[in-house]
Amino acid sequence: MFPVERLPLAEAYAEHLASAGVVRGLIGPRETPRLWDRHLLNSAVLAQVVPDGASVADVGSGAGLPGIPLAIARPDLRVVLIEPLLRRATFLTEVVDALGLDNVEVLRGRAEELHRSADLAPGFDVVTSRAVAGLGQLVDWCMPLVHAHGVLLGLKGSSVRDELDGARRTLTSWGCSEPEVVELGADLLTESTFAVRIAWSDPTSVGWPARRVPARSKDRRRRRT
Numbered sequence: 001m002f003p004v005e006r007l008p009l010a011e012a013y014a015e016h017l018a019s020a021g022v023v024r025g026l027i028g029p030r031e032t033p034r035l036w037d038r039h040l041l042n043s044a045v046l047a048q049v050v051p052d053g054a055s056v057a058d059v060g061s062g063a064g065l066p067g068i069p070l071a072i073a074r075p076d077l078r079v080v081l082i083e084p085l086l087r088r089a090t091f092l093t094e095v096v097d098a099l100g101l102d103n104v105e106v107l108r109g110r111a112e113e114l115h116r117s118a119d120l121a122p123g124f125d126v127v128t129s130r131a132v133a134g135l136g137q138l139v140d141w142c143m144p145l146v147h148a149h150g151v152l153l154g155l156k157g158s159s160v161r162d163e164l165d166g167a168r169r170t171l172t173s174w175g176c177s178e179p180e181v182v183e184l185g186a187d188l189l190t191e192s193t194f195a196v197r198i199a200w201s202d203p204t205s206v207g208w209p210a211r212r213v214p215a216r217s218k219d220r221r222r223r224r225t
């Protein structure tokens with residue numbers, strides 16, 4: 001999962017979570033014995049479905065999950081951790097500096113405030129998120145950050161298919177392709193995790209900033225430019 005030469009980085013990150021992460025209330029004390037299985041490995045399995053050299057945004061990174069384990073497992077990626085809360089963003093910056101993770105940046109803000117940011121144009125190859133919001137809300141917050149040929153890879157639990165049903169209208173309104181659910185870590189984790197992969201159905205119509213399809217438009221094709 002982690003390249004052997006980067007295992008010390010994963011161990012150092014686990015120590016930060018178990019010490020400062022717990023003291024500052026970013027990780028519950030009861031999580032300490034299961035940090036590797038439920039947090040580091042549960043996040044790092046995402047590496048199996050992220051393309052080579054991708055730019056990745058981790059929306060609502062919290063204490064760095066899944067973005068930091070992903071960046072440790074995959075030094076070829078450029079990972080931006082997006083987190084609105086000051087004390088969490090401060091922790092993230094401290095960890096990134098302490099570990100010397102030169103492929104990670106921390107960006108303080110809410111995802112929806114960044115939809116028009118010229119600095120982020122034309123969007124990310126992969127936008128990921130774990131334990132932040134239900135799928136419909138996640139699509140609203142994350143799809144506008146996804147590059148025309150990129151994907152949203154939301155990490156979800158086993159109820160992911162129920163969530164899909166509830167998010168149909170939102171998926172249509174953004175002009176998303178049919179979502180695909182990929183099981184990850186079945187041979188490694190106590191409990192598998194699932195990535196829901198969502199792309200744009202018509203990448204040629206995606207611009208920056210992205211826009212929804214007008215609800216009552218006669219022309220149902222999505223216009224995002």
Ligand SMILES: C[S@@+](CC[C@H](N)C(=O)[O-])C[C@H]1O[C@@H](n2cnc3c(N)ncnc32)[C@H](O)[C@@H]1O
Pocket residue numbers: 059060061062063064065066082083084085088109110111112129130131132141
């Ligand atoms: C339950 S925590 C999950 C943290 C981490 N992803 C994990 O799996 O442990 C949810 C995080 O999402 C952040 N958040 C909430 N709304 C957000 C938004 N609109 N944009 C970006 N982050 C948001 C919160 O500040 C919080 O750190």
